[in-house]
Amino acid sequence: MKKFFAKAYIWFLLIILYAPIIFIAIFSFSESRVLGNWTGFSTNLYANLFSPQAASATSLFKAIYNTLIIALISAFVSMILGAIAAIGIYNLRNRNKSIMLFLNNIPIINPDIITGVALFLLFVFLHISQGYTTVVLAHITFCTPYVVLSVMPRLTQMNPNIYEAALDLGATPMQALRKVLIPLLRPGMISGFILAFTMSLDDFVVTFFTRGTIGLETLSTYIYADARKGGLTPELRPLMTIIFLTILILLVIFNVRKAKSEKQLA
């Protein structure tokens, strides 16, 4: 009986949590401009999304493209900068180390709106005109701390003798770095990259404050502008469905694999 209530509660929450997304997914197969008005099955919105003809679909396509490029560049730069920083911080002594870690935590704790306003003021103060570059710089600012935090545990768990051994066996510091350190850090760098990539994809507030007035749109700012105009571009429906399914499949694969490997270890 208890078990039944427990399960019922979980499913009740899940149904409520997913109702809007499922609703959007169902109506992604209808051509109707308004949600909730079923006009028959059609895959036209999907076709429009991938080969945009209507003006609204074209600008949506452009926004998706911008979002992906910005996320890729910022995640990549964050990964490199964060990994180098983590190696440096790991080798620092007590006080300097805690100062660096404290600074590293500021962008994580700061709400987006503070980060956004502060960076906006910085670019105004330095007379830097805002656009693509400032958005990427801003994204690197809030992404890198997560890379540092993903790489640091790899360093602290590492046996420092392995690196020393490589040096003793005649490797140059550069070789030891490339052949020993980097492979050891790679998993942390990859999860840092993924984290940075999704943070960048998700961001609305910081982008909003640092994109300037050149009309740069990412997916989030596009949705924001769209919603303010009142009508939701119908092509957003298939897009949301695709994003949702992709993330669902990735997460399930990832977690099932993780559970399996944990079982094998046990």
Place this chain on the structure above:
Amino acid sequence: MNKRSSWSLPYLIFMIIFVVLPLILVLIYAFQDAQGHFTLENITRFFSDADALSTFALSLEIAILNTLICLLLGYPAAWILANKKYNRSAVTVVLFILPMWINALMRTLATAELFNVFGVTLGKGTLLFGMAYDYLPFMIYPIYNILSRMDPSYAEAAEDLGATPWKVFWKVTVPLSLPGVISGVMMVFMPTVSTFAISEFLTNNKIKLFGTIIQENINSSMWNYGAALALIMLIIIGITTLFSNDRKSVEGGLI
């Protein structure tokens, strides 16, 4: 390998420019007038502006209510998910954390659309409902994380010593899960108190929250007043952070 400590230098310089300097600029702009002279007027203006003050109070109220709702709904869910008797499937857990990975604006918009279709009038009720939608996973995940790693022998020991299940729950499970609750509260409270856009979507622009006021001032070039408001929010966040330093460890461990 000690000279590698210099490798932290590029990041230090980067952070001084993009983290420290911007925050100092918020402070400077907050205490300046448009001509760049020192003034306290931005701060006093906030405290004499009834509109801004009531928005501020409303934002705090909504954030606290939302955090409570998420805690009340989320704690039982996390407890059930972490309990091997009721849940063995990793997929159910994934379903709960999945929304964290989807663009918040998209989720909010989908919720608002659903309200519209069913003819629910947008207002404070829908705002609270929609925000609970958005932030529930952020409450469940850290609590689940700590509960599922908890050593079950503590609860068993309490049972063996004669505690009723109810007592075991309140005297053992809840205190041990407190760090997870604190990170969950942080992860919900901080974004809700500073939110903007989400509240506009969910109330059809009827309810303005503090974040929206900051944004409006910055966007209409009232940088000094905007900076002063941001500074006030920064103080709120600072006070909240004093209660916990756990937030980053939870977010960092998402993958």
